[in-house]
Amino acid sequence: xxxxxxxxxxxxxxxxxxxxxxxxxxxxxxxxxxxxxxxxxxxxxxxxxxxxxxxxxxxxxxxxxxxxxxxxxxxxxxxxxxxxxxxxxxxxxxxxxxxxxxxxxxxxxxxxxxxxxxxxxxxxxxxxxxxxxxxxxxxxxxxxxxxxxxxxxxxxxxxxxxxxxxxxxxxxxxxxxxxxxxxxxxxxxxxxxxxxxxxxxxxxxxxxxxxxxxxxxxxxxxxxxxxxxxxxxxxxxxxxxxxxxxxxxxxxxxxxxxxxxxxxxxxxxxxxxxxxxxxxxxxxxxxxxxxxxxxxxxxxxxxxxxxxxxxxxxxxxxxxxxxxxxxxxxxxxxxxxxxxxxxxxxxxxxxxxxxxxxxxxxxxxxxxxxxxxxxxxxxxxxxxxxxxxxxxxxxxxxxxxxxxxxxxxxxxxxxxxxxxxxxxxxxxxxxxxxxxxxxxxxxxxxxxxxxxxxxxxxxxxxxxxxxxxxxxxxxxxxxx
Numbered sequence: 001x002x003x004x005x006x007x008x009x010x011x012x013x014x015x016x017x018x019x020x021x022x023x024x025x026x027x028x029x030x031x032x033x034x035x036x037x038x039x040x041x042x043x044x045x046x047x048x049x050x051x052x053x054x055x056x057x058x059x060x061x062x063x064x065x066x067x068x069x070x071x072x073x074x075x076x077x078x079x080x081x082x083x084x085x086x087x088x089x090x091x092x093x094x095x096x097x098x099x100x101x102x103x104x105x106x107x108x109x110x111x112x113x114x115x116x117x118x119x120x121x122x123x124x125x126x127x128x129x130x131x132x133x134x135x136x137x138x139x140x141x142x143x144x145x146x147x148x149x150x151x152x153x154x155x156x157x158x159x160x161x162x163x164x165x166x167x168x169x170x171x172x173x174x175x176x177x178x179x180x181x182x183x184x185x186x187x188x189x190x191x192x193x194x195x196x197x198x199x200x201x202x203x204x205x206x207x208x209x210x211x212x213x214x215x216x217x218x219x220x221x222x223x224x225x226x227x228x229x230x231x232x233x234x235x236x237x238x239x240x241x242x243x244x245x246x247x248x249x250x251x252x253x254x255x256x257x258x259x260x261x262x263x264x265x266x267x268x269x270x271x272x273x274x275x276x277x278x279x280x281x282x283x284x285x286x287x288x289x290x291x292x293x294x295x296x297x298x299x300x301x302x303x304x305x306x307x308x309x310x311x312x313x314x315x316x317x318x319x320x321x322x323x324x325x326x327x328x329x330x331x332x333x334x335x336x337x338x339x340x341x342x343x344x345x346x347x348x349x350x351x352x353x354x355x356x357x358x359x360x361x362x363x364x365x366x367x368x369x370x371x372x373x374x375x376x377x378x379x380x381x382x383x384x385x386x387x388x389x390x391x392x393x394x395x396x397x398x399x400x401x402x403x404x405x406x407x408x409x410x411x412x413x414x415x416x417x418x419x420x421x422x423x424x425x426x427x428x429x430x431x432x433x434x435x436x437x438x439x440x441x442x443x444x445x446x447x448x449x450x451x452x453x454x455x456x457x458x459x460x461x462x463x464x465x466x467x468x469x470x471x472x473x474x475x476x477x478x479x480x
Contacts, residue, residue: 001042002113002165006079006095007035009054012112013105015097018087020079034095039078042165044106044158051076056106058158059083065102069093081105103157110161111192119171120145122311123193125178125186125224126201126237127217128358129304130155132296133201135332136308138175140325144317145172155179160189173315182210183220190227197314198224199235199307203242205388206355212386218242225250235310237303238264255314257306266310268292268302275369276338276348283309283319290319294326297336297348300361334463339470344448346371347469350455351462354382356392360399362455367403373449374406378442378465380435380456381412393417401425411438412460435461439468 010017019034041053046068049055055072057065057080069080069090079095087096099105114121122141124133131152138149148171150163155177163176178189190198203218211217225234225246234254236247238261247254257266268281269289278295279302294305305326312322331337334352341347350362359379366375377400385392397418400408408429410419419431432438435456442465446452452469456462 001040002167002169004039004113005035006037006039006054006097009039009109010035010097013081013097013099013108015081015099015105016086018096018098020087020091020093020095034079037078037095042106042109042162043072043077044162046071046075049075049077052078054079054081056081056102057083058102058106106158107161107188107192110164111194113167114164114174114192114194117169117171120173120197120315121193121195122173122175122197122199122315123178123190123195123224124175124199124201124307124311125180125221126199126243127204127206127221128353128355129201129300129307130177130179131332131352132301132335133199133304133307134175134177136294136304136326136329137199137311139329140308140312140317140322141173141175141315143321143325145315146170147173147175149175150177156181157185157188161192164193175311178224180220183216184223186220187223187227190224195224195228195232197233197235197311198228199311200224200237200243200246201303201307202237202240202357204355204357205392206384210384214242218246222246222249228252233314235266235307235314237307239303255310257303257310259302259306266306266313268306271299271302273299273368276346276365279305283323285309285313285319288319290323292323292326295330297338298361298365300358301336334466339466341470344372344450345446345469346451347466348451348453349463349466350453351380351466352458354380354455354457356382356385356396359396359455362453363399363403363405366405366451366453369451371449371451373447373451376407376409376446376450376452377405378409378438378452378454378456378462379411379415379418380460380462381414383414383457383459389414390417394421397421397423397427397429398425400429401427409438409442409465411435411456411462411465435464439464443468443471 039054043049043053044056044058055077080093081097141147148167154163230252234250237243238256239258258264267284271281276297280293283290283292309322337349339347393414394417400422408422410431419429422429
């Protein structure tokens with residue numbers, strides 16, 4: 001965590017600092033001047049706040065943090081950042097920093113910490129694979145540099161500055177995930193993080209209800225390269241035509257990666273899929289080739305590995321260090337974790353999120369798998385597709401039938417079309433309105449040797465299906 005004096009914080013966020021009732025800093029030292037009080041942590045949620053944290057009263061679309069200032073103070077907040085009232089309003093607070101906008105203040109403080117350190121920053125965006133690419137990139141950089149990564153999916157206007165503020169002082173590099181829900185969001189994240197290396201993975205048909213078209217998504221993703229310094233480095237997926245256009249437009253140095261495109265600088269040759277165990281390939285960069293093996297199932301993860309390798313080369317690492325980092329990574333929770341039950345049932349938990357391209361990859365993975373029993377796909381609704389939703393779900397059912405998947409368990413209102421289309425194509429399908437209903441059914445439906453791949457958009461809570469399958473084995477399953 002960045003340890004900062006309140007006076008420095010107030011200056012960085014252009015706020016007015018006023019004393020409150022308490023006079024001790026986060027280390028328990030008495031101080032009459034609130035500006036000398038040292039903050040050791042940062043929070044926007046009073047429920048998870050730790051004593052000594054600085055609490056930002058964020059005003060969101062559904063919750064106003066000012067309603068929880070008292071709770072934050074009661075839990076030991078060292079000071080509060082507010083946009084309403086002042087020291088007279090928040091008398092119970094040890095110290096108050098009054099700002100015009102608390103979200104902006106959080107972001108400005110994150111930017112202040114980033115620019116106050118000799119730090120190598122990698123920013124990663126894309127329609128899919130951001131978290132996996134972040135983990136791979138952090139593992140690569142960690143072979144040579146003390147590296148911080150954004151936790152979980154702290155990738156938005158609140159999460160990214162918190163990721164910077166939670167960085168240890170000794171860190172030499174930071175790998176930050178950059179997500180978006182609207183135009184201009186990534187541009188603001190670039191202003192905060194000032195990346196030395198920017199990575200764009202792909203542009204897919206996700207969040208269409210917010211952007212209207214896939215070209216609108218590409219334009220929003222392109223804010224990463226558009227906002228970077230000209231002496232930064234742009235790494236991009238040259239096999240994705242929209243991403244390639246964004247990469248070629250960057251005026252500074254670029255590192256294209258891919259499997260097919262001409263002019264790619266980083267590529268994978270002699271690619272050998274290892275089924276659910278991952279992939280093996282030769283990492284090529286210029287004349288250098290390095291054997292690599294990754295423990296992430298699916299061809300799409302080869303692209304994530306190439307993105308991490310490109311970032312590694314951009315930061316001055318060699319192939320051996322990059323290969324060692326890639327080899328060390330295992331799937332994050334709910335992002336491709338394979339569970340083994342004692343009765344031989346396997347559950348591939350990829351329940352964190354979904355979109356049409358990701359579902360297509362999941363079907364390909366199931367199609368290539370060779371379990372002793374059936375291949376079962378438990379598929380939840382793909383959300384935020386706008387007018388494309390109905391067609392996308394029907395198309396998914398057709399793909400399931402063509403792939404010869406033994407059973408489709410379709411979950412959610414939109415997925416009724418998926419089940420119907422699968423049946424029309426000659427496949428076996430069953431539909432449930434909710435993941436709770438599907439979970440209750442599937443525990444009794446699986447047989448020894450079956451492989452069940454579980455996937456769906458975050459809002460569908462498809463992890464309930466995974467929990468039911470693991471719970472029915474009395475928690476005795478193992479994962480890798």
